[in-house]
Amino acid sequence: MSSLTFTPAHKLAQMIRDRTVSVVEVINAHLHQIAKHNSKLNAVCTLDADNALVRAKLADEALSKKENWGVLHGVPITIKDIFETEGLLTTAGYIPLKDYVPQQDASVVARLRKAGAIILGKTNMAELAGDYQSTNSLFPRVNNPWNLDYTAGGSSGGSAAAVAAGLSSLDLGNDIAGSVRQPAHFCGVYGLKPTDRRISTAGQIPEVPGMPICLRQMITVGCFGRSLEDIRLCFSLIAGADIRRPDVPPIPLDTPSGKSLQNLKIAWSDEWAEVPVASEIGSAMAAIAQTLSQVGVQIEHWFPKKFELSQILNLYGRMAAYINIYAQPIDQYNVRRSLQQIFRTATQGDKELRKMGDFSRLLPELLNPSLKGYFEALTERDRFIAEMDEALEPWDAWLTPVAATSAFTHRNAWSAIDIDGRSYPHAVANGAYTMPFNLSGHPVVVIPIGQTQNGLPIGMQIVGKRWCEMELLAIADKLDRVINAFRNPPGYD
Structure with missing residues (x-):
């Protein structure tokens, strides 16, 4: 049974097609894994076992008639609770949505269903996707499968934990500040944040149902898997234009160049000077660069000339303020929660580091937003995108850390984090390495590269x-085969 729960999605799909295993067997194996382990992880917040078994029987009947629903026929998946699922509770961890059952799937969910996937349930998350830990007022906090005393990250912590622990073969997440990449790093799985507006966000919360569509920049839909082939497959199914989101351009997927490992030109950075990473992360990055060099990769320590981190994070904050202000509900509970977040980021952690993650500086624009200010921020963002495009042109990929920290112990929302004896503001420790690529819109895949001394995963961004x-995923696959650091957490086989 456990071998099925840790079999990659694309291999499960092949086994089902070859009739070496039935869909009912596969679904039951995953439901057993959930029953056995979810009570300590809290990764799955809403289970849809009965419907999953009904679909499994129908899937087997279809195959017996030589009918194939698609490339994921019968493959069990989970969906982050931020995406609407027809007939299945969707809460985003937000109390006013505790009874919300959508009448339509989010576009990405519909595409995975059309490919034959079977949804086991919804995965737990940070409330309204607003934290780097996955806690909310509706469900118990998500625990990291590598150590239950540590967070699985956020906002897609349940997604990463479910995939890591074999509760699901694939999961969807969203990413506006690292919500796919940081949990992938914390839980030791693969994660993809695609190009800005590559994938439709129709049916994603926030916005809360009934609110205007404000999140039109920087937010993307991504995915989690235990192999890069699963990530590639999932991405290829959910990417592309959508009639529900006319701003998603009909750009076809690219064709990988087929460059050999030795012909790749790879840049790498072990840290941003303004925000040093934990020593174990820096050492892991340096070791990877050395390993890749030894197998003939053309790899160079590099940093873009026009990359002023404080300016980048300030512009990111302005953009986030403008696109979130009308997407977030204005109720007493949510306002109080937001003010608590602003207060903690303004008062906790090293004074110099606070200057970069202090959201209180955005209060004037939050309280008095202007159309001119929004357009000014958009213009500055366009300039930064062009600068990053130019800087990355000579390189096939750029390797960077995912965060300044590995997974940390559970704590109050937005509390400071100690890294090598220095107190980091929460947003800086978790978002300083991810936010720049939401701002620039560049695609990023996270792969595991090792572990800390206390056995927690370390991931790496490939930009x-x-x-x-598709080129990025092909490059990541070549690098991943050399690094070969993916491991399943102990105790779940």
């Missing part, structure tokens, strides 16, 4: 050129 996800 590619915009609209070139």
Whole structure:
């Protein structure tokens, strides 16, 4: 049974097609894994076992008639609770949505169903996707499968934990500040943040149902898997234009160049000077660079000339303020929660580091937003995107850390984090390495590269050129085969 729960999605799909295993067997194996382990992880917040078994029987009957629903026929998946699922509770961890059952799937969910996937349930998350830990007022906090005393990250912590622990073969997440990449790093799985507007966000919360569509920049839909082939397959199914989101351009997927490992030109950075990473992360990055060099990769320690981190994070904050202000509900509970977040980021952690993650500086624009200010921020963002496009042009990919920290112990929302004896503001420790690529819109894949001394995963960002996800995934696969650091957490087999 456990071998099925840790079999990659693309291999499960092949086994089902070959009739070496039935869909009912596969679904039951995953439901057993959930029953056995979810009570300590809290990764799955809403289970749809009965419907999953009904679909499994129908899937087996279809195959017996030589009918195939698609490339994921009968493969069990989970969906982050931020995506609407027809007939299945969707809460985003937000109390006013505790009874919300959508009448339509989010576009990405519909595409996975059309490919034959069977949804086991919804995965737990940070409330309204607003934290780097996955806690909310509706469900118990998500625990890291590598150590239950540690967070699985956020906002897609349940997604990463479910995939890591074999509760699901694939999961969807969203990413506006690292919500796919940081949990992938914390839980030791693969994660993809695609190019800005490559994938439709129709049916994603926030916005809360009934609110205007404000999140039109920087937010993307991504995915989690235990192999890069699963990530590639999932991405290829959910990417592309959508009639529900006319701003998603009909750009076809790129074709990988087929460059050999030795012909790749790879840049790498072990840290941003303004925000040093934990020593174990820096050492892991340096070791990877050395390993890749030894097998003939053309790899160079590099940093873009026009990359002023404080300016980048300030612009990111302005953009986030403008696109979130009308997407977030204005109720007493949510306002109080937001003010608590602003207070903690303004008062906790090293004074110099606070200057970069202090959201209180955005209060004037939050309280008095202007159309001119929004357009000014958009213009500055366009300039930064162009600068990053130019800087990355000579390189096939750029390797960077995912965060300044590995997974940390559970704590109050937005509390400071100690890294090598220095107190880091929460947003800086978790978002300083991810936010720049939401701002620039470049695609990023996270792969595991090792572990800390206390056995927690370490991931690495691989940044590619915009609209070139298939090339990026092909490069990541070549690097991953050399690094070979993916491991399942102990105790779940």
